[in-house]
Amino acid sequence: xxxxxxxxxxxxxxxxxxxxxxxxxxxxxxxxxxxxxxxxxxxxxxxxxxxxxxxxxxxxxxxxxxxxxxxxxxxxxxxxxxxxxxxxxxxxxxxxxxxxxxxxxxxxxxxxxxxxxxxxxxxxxxxxxxxxxxxxxxxxxxxxxxxxxxxxxxxxxxxxxxxxxxxxxxxxxxxxxxxxxxxxxxxxxxxxxxxxxxxxxxxxxxxxxxxxxxxxxxxxxxx
Numbered sequence: 001x002x003x004x005x006x007x008x009x010x011x012x013x014x015x016x017x018x019x020x021x022x023x024x025x026x027x028x029x030x031x032x033x034x035x036x037x038x039x040x041x042x043x044x045x046x047x048x049x050x051x052x053x054x055x056x057x058x059x060x061x062x063x064x065x066x067x068x069x070x071x072x073x074x075x076x077x078x079x080x081x082x083x084x085x086x087x088x089x090x091x092x093x094x095x096x097x098x099x100x101x102x103x104x105x106x107x108x109x110x111x112x113x114x115x116x117x118x119x120x121x122x123x124x125x126x127x128x129x130x131x132x133x134x135x136x137x138x139x140x141x142x143x144x145x146x147x148x149x150x151x152x153x154x155x156x157x158x159x160x161x162x163x164x165x166x167x168x169x170x171x172x173x174x175x176x177x178x179x180x181x182x183x184x185x186x187x188x189x190x191x192x193x194x195x196x197x198x199x200x201x202x203x204x205x206x207x208x209x210x211x212x213x214x215x216x217x218x219x220x221x222x223x
Contacts, residue, residue: 046073063096158184
């Protein structure tokens with residue numbers, strides 16, 4: 001079996017394990033041969049806005065746009081070679097030029113991200129995270145950020161904090177980034193609220209597969 005067929009079989013297997021709506025959507029996309037060609041709002045359950053205007057599947061999203069998901073909603077957004085699974089009540093401003101993102105400002109909410117191999121800056125509350133070609137899951141609250149670097153390398157910085165570099169291959173170092181009003185600190189946290197199957201789905205939309213698939217760490221009962 002060639003590499004393309006092996007990758008497709010893994011995507012199909014992952015799609016079967018996703019929650020109902022995502023599973024059905026991914027199965028239809030695979031059948032139609034549209035995986036890898038989607039841009040903008042690729043999937044929407046519930047409501048979302050782009051720059052304050054109600055969004056629907058197919059609504060374009062580019063650098064400079066602000067996307068907000070409604071209560072009980074979920075959206076898959078693809079911009080160039082980067083993809084995002086935005087959970088309920090999530091607010092993100094995408095920055096860069098056209099379809100090439102360079103910065104992500106997450107005001108609130110929960111989002112799973114996969115990025116191509118280019119520098120990317122993430123602003124989440126008072127935390128600043130520099131990454132390149134990674135997968136990451138982030139939950140943002142005013143004084144606390146949950147950050148799981150699913151794979152790749154990240155540099156974390158914040159008020160009165162010595163830059164912390166994290167390197168992972170498969171969710172080894174989830175963190176809570178805590179701001180006590182004087183300094184930002186990084187403390188070990190649990191693995192929360194995201195799945196390998198979702199990462200496989202997002203990477204497939206960009207024509208890639210996560211490194212944990214290539215290394216044989218998938219499937220995993222833990223993730």
